[in-house]
Amino acid sequence: MIVRRLLDKAGRTYADEAGIKLADKPSPLYRLLVLATLLSTRINAGIAVAAAKELAAAKLTTPRAMADSRWQDRVDALGRAHYLRYDEQTATALGDSAETLLRDYSGDLRKLREAGDGGTEGIRRRLRKFARVGPVGADIFCREAQAVWPELRPYLDKKALDGAKRIGLPADPAQLARHTDDEALLAAALVRVALDRELAESVAEG
Structure with missing residues (x-):
């Protein structure tokens, strides 16, 4: 998966x-x-x-x-x-x-x-x-802070959704959040693939 x-x-x-x-x-x-x-x-x-x-x-x-x-x-x-x-x-x-x-x-x-x-x-x-x-700094803080501030969840901003699209996942926060109970980890992972094409290809290709 x-x-x-x-x-x-x-x-x-x-x-x-x-x-x-x-x-x-x-x-x-x-x-x-x-x-x-x-x-x-x-x-x-x-x-x-x-x-x-x-x-x-x-x-x-x-x-x-x-x-x-x-x-x-x-x-x-x-x-x-x-x-x-x-x-x-x-x-x-x-x-x-x-x-x-x-x-x-x-x-x-x-x-x-x-x-x-x-x-x-x-x-x-x-x-x-x-x-x-x-706006970028606020997004970064909220993506990570959702680990301890539940009211922020799911916080998947444009950068995270760009990562989702890059590896073929739906760019919809609610749909993505259903796959994990750690939204902060998911958000960080999506941002990492948004920033790193080779990593994104590795994830997408399995």
């Missing part, structure tokens, strides 16, 4: 790849927001994941730590992951985003969730108020 092959070959969330043990707790949710910010730019996903790991290694895993860090230290962490071209802008954005989270939600994204009137769209709208988190 193609969905089983998909999950076997590409079934790993980006949070897991970045070393984030996702849970409905402030630090892992914040680290997911950082990862979504890093993945939002036009840069290789592997480099963005490596950058998230470098920031974590520098102990920048809470909004307070990020806000209190030196801009140059953030630039250096991104540089160690070869997160170039966008390193200075992103370092600034991460500091600004941390300040916004501390000011508006006391550093806790669960409060954003609670304030998310309008369900999924309310959550997306609030996420987009963070620096450099546009």
Whole structure:
């Protein structure tokens, strides 16, 4: 079955790849927001994941730590992951985003969730108020966060549906979600085949 092959070959969330043990707790949710910010730019996903790991290694895993860090230290962490071209802008954005989270939600994204009137769209709208988190960044966060925020499920955005079409699956979130009880894993796998033609061919051909 193609969905089983998909999950076997590409079934790993980006949070897991970045070393984030996702849970409905402030630090892992914040680290997911950082990862979504890093993945939002036009840069290789592997480099963005490596950058998230470098920031974590520098102990920048809470909004307070990020806000209190030196801009140059953030630039250096991104540089160690070869997160170039966008390193200075992103370092600034991460500091600004941390300040916004501390000011508006006391550093806790669960409060954003609670304030998310309008369900999924309310959550997306609030996420987009963070620096450099546009529609793409909000999609990335929600795709992964659905693992711990059930009201987001099934969150299969355009990028995930592009992956579904590439391997011959229906581009319909409800139909796709019927194949698994782990929508976050499915979404990540579909995005991976959307981004990697060879992987998509491997999945489609069996």
